[in-house]
Amino acid sequence: MTIENISQAKVFGGWHKQYTHTSIRLNCDMRFAIFLPPNASKAQPAPVLYWLSGLTCTDENFMQKAGAFRKAAELGVAIVAPDTSPRGGDVADDDGYDLGQGAGFYLNATQEPWSRHYHMYDYVTEELPALIEANFPVSTVKSISGHSMGGHGALTIGLKNPNAYRSISAFSPISNPMQCPWGQKAFNAYLGSDFEAWKEYDASELLKQAQARLPILVDQGEADGFLVEQLKPEALIAAAKAHDSEVQVRMQPGYDHSYYFISSFIDDHLEFHAAYLNQ
Amino acid sequence: MTIENISQAKVFGGWHKQYTHTSIRLNCDMRFAIFLPPNASKAQPAPVLYWLSGLTCTDENFMQKAGAFRKAAELGVAIVAPDTSPRGGDVADDDGYDLGQGAGFYLNATQEPWSRHYHMYDYVTEELPALIEANFPVSTVKSISGHSMGGHGALTIGLKNPNAYRSISAFSPISNPMQCPWGQKAFNAYLGSDFEAWKEYDASELLKQAQARLPILVDQGEADGFLVEQLKPEALIAAAKAHDSEVQVRMQPGYDHSYYFISSFIDDHLEFHAAYLNQ
Numbered sequence: 001m002t003i004e005n006i007s008q009a010k011v012f013g014g015w016h017k018q019y020t021h022t023s024i025r026l027n028c029d030m031r032f033a034i035f036l037p038p039n040a041s042k043a044q045p046a047p048v049l050y051w052l053s054g055l056t057c058t059d060e061n062f063m064q065k066a067g068a069f070r071k072a073a074e075l076g077v078a079i080v081a082p083d084t085s086p087r088g089g090d091v092a093d094d095d096g097y098d099l100g101q102g103a104g105f106y107l108n109a110t111q112e113p114w115s116r117h118y119h120m121y122d123y124v125t126e127e128l129p130a131l132i133e134a135n136f137p138v139s140t141v142k143s144i145s146g147h148s149m150g151g152h153g154a155l156t157i158g159l160k161n162p163n164a165y166r167s168i169s170a171f172s173p174i175s176n177p178m179q180c181p182w183g184q185k186a187f188n189a190y191l192g193s194d195f196e197a198w199k200e201y202d203a204s205e206l207l208k209q210a211q212a213r214l215p216i217l218v219d220q221g222e223a224d225g226f227l228v229e230q231l232k233p234e235a236l237i238a239a240a241k242a243h244d245s246e247v248q249v250r251m252q253p254g255y256d257h258s259y260y261f262i263s264s265f266i267d268d269h270l271e272f273h274a275a276y277l278n279q
Numbered sequence: 280m281t282i283e284n285i286s287q288a289k290v291f292g293g294w295h296k297q298y299t300h301t302s303i304r305l306n307c308d309m310r311f312a313i314f315l316p317p318n319a320s321k322a323q324p325a326p327v328l329y330w331l332s333g334l335t336c337t338d339e340n341f342m343q344k345a346g347a348f349r350k351a352a353e354l355g356v357a358i359v360a361p362d363t364s365p366r367g368g369d370v371a372d373d374d375g376y377d378l379g380q381g382a383g384f385y386l387n388a389t390q391e392p393w394s395r396h397y398h399m400y401d402y403v404t405e406e407l408p409a410l411i412e413a414n415f416p417v418s419t420v421k422s423i424s425g426h427s428m429g430g431h432g433a434l435t436i437g438l439k440n441p442n443a444y445r446s447i448s449a450f451s452p453i454s455n456p457m458q459c460p461w462g463q464k465a466f467n468a469y470l471g472s473d474f475e476a477w478k479e480y481d482a483s484e485l486l487k488q489a490q491a492r493l494p495i496l497v498d499q500g501e502a503d504g505f506l507v508e509q510l511k512p513e514a515l516i517a518a519a520k521a522h523d524s525e526v527q528v529r530m531q532p533g534y535d536h537s538y539y540f541i542s543s544f545i546d547d548h549l550e551f552h553a554a555y556l557n558q
Contacts, residue, residue: 009534009535009537009539009540010500010502010533010534010535010539010540010543011539011540011542011543012542012543013543016539064343064344064538065343065344067346067348067349067542069346069539069542069543070346070542070543070546221289223289254289255288255289256288256289258288259343260288260289260290260295260348261288261289261290263290263291263346263348263349264289264290264291264292264348264349267349
């Protein structure tokens with residue numbers, strides 16, 4: 001499991017670094033980024049917040065635009081941002097921005113032509129953490145967060161792996177992908193027509209069945225243009241209520257779907273996660 | 280002086296907005312961005328920090344990457360970011376990234392073909408502030424800051440207009456453009472071979488002659504790849520010492536030329552300016 005450093009910049013006394021590596025599970029070369037807080041060392045390893053980005057993004061959007069490092073440095077939390085899909089000339093793709101490269105939906109595809117590379121669920125839950133923990137001064141203590149498609153990824157991965165993560169948060173997540181155009185298009189392509197398979201990657205469905213209960217924080221802008229058709233936080237809220245789960249969904253008046261919104265509340269999310277990561 | 284709004288996003292309780300307008304002085308259409316802090320109103324107008332960006336940038340780099348809005352909202356300071364040059368198909372350009380569009384150097388060009396559009400000095404000091412003050416809930420109280428070529432712009436404009444600005448700061452400024460490749464290429468093209476004209480746009484030269492003394496803060500990363508050949512803060516420090524001026528130049532170990540560096544210290548700059556803006 002070799003990784004190659006391709007950039008590094010000091011930031012808030014810590015480091016932002018980008019790496020490439022050959023992913024076994026995705027069967028292609030991948031890039032990821034890591035923020036290491038000041039003073040992280042093998043003797044004092046930092047816990048890790050995994051950040052999953054939205055449609056069309058790479059490892060760079062969050063790292064450049066979220067304004068997360070001041071607070072993460074203060075809290076001693078590392079942040080890892082993977083890419084949003086397998087990448088490369090021989091990786092299946094689609095003309096739409098919402099399917100194929102840049103739109104992996106953090107699942108394991110079962111349908112041709114996607115099943116050769118599109119195993120982002122395994123990559124995020126297994127291969128990437130193993131790589132991170134082998135190569136950096138971090139502990140195995142993890143939480144997970146993300147935006148939009150990545151909010152869907154954070155919620156579904158966290159709900160399916162309650163022993164692997166301490167806490168879950170999301171900005172503007174696709175909360176009920178089985179019932180929205182983005183999710184239906186992606187699930188049809190990647191998973192075929194078996195609705196039982198779809199339920200395994202739908203946060204509102206998973207929340208109904210969840211046994212263990214991780215703390216969950218969701219922020220959603222009320223001026224988000226995707227709110228009604230694509231994001232459907234009301235399904236998540238209903239599932240939480242029916243199941244008596246504690247999911248804190250905060251509707252934020254006037255905020256949209258952009259990183260300006262994320263930057264406004266990322267400190268809250270970092271403090272939320274740190275309370276569990278640093279326990 | 281009509282302006283057209285083309286985007287807006289709520290951020291930290293305030294607003295980031297982009298506008299286009301037809302610039303009389305630049306003889307082309309221009310875009311700029313403004314951050315308005317919460318509660319800015321005609322009754323309680325906000326002071327303005329003008330931010331000048333570096334080579335290849337537009338109004339977007341600082342607004343998306345600097346992480347400035349948390350502190351600016353707290354301090355009640357508006358931020359205006361113009362583009363870095365005139366733009367458009369009929370605006371003279373060059374194949375290099377360091378001349379022509381994206382590289383206006385915040386001066387008034389006197390040489391063909393540049394003199395038809397390249398009057399960024401007049402635009403930043405006169406046309407843009409008049410436009411901002413006529414259209415937004417801001418006061419006429421101003422400070423100025425910038426990065427690299429924009430740090431050169433902030434220093435030279437602030438030094439030449441001590442009654443218009445309260446304070447000056449810069450990240451990694453081109454401190455002595457007459458003595459570096461970027462500056463020599465640009466000044467030769469825009470100003471011709473008259474070295475006396477060059478001195479009017481060289482911060483280290485201007486500091487030697489400065490009558491009024493604005494407070495100046497400069498941050499410079501020691502791991503900045505452009506430090507030795509292009510930026511030359513030692514010339515600025517020497518001019519300040521010879522002139523008994525107060526210029527605080529902070530060398531920051533390990534930091535490079537990127538927005539990761541800027542984001543790490545932008546809060547210091549905002550607090551520095553606010554102390555004078557809110558007097």
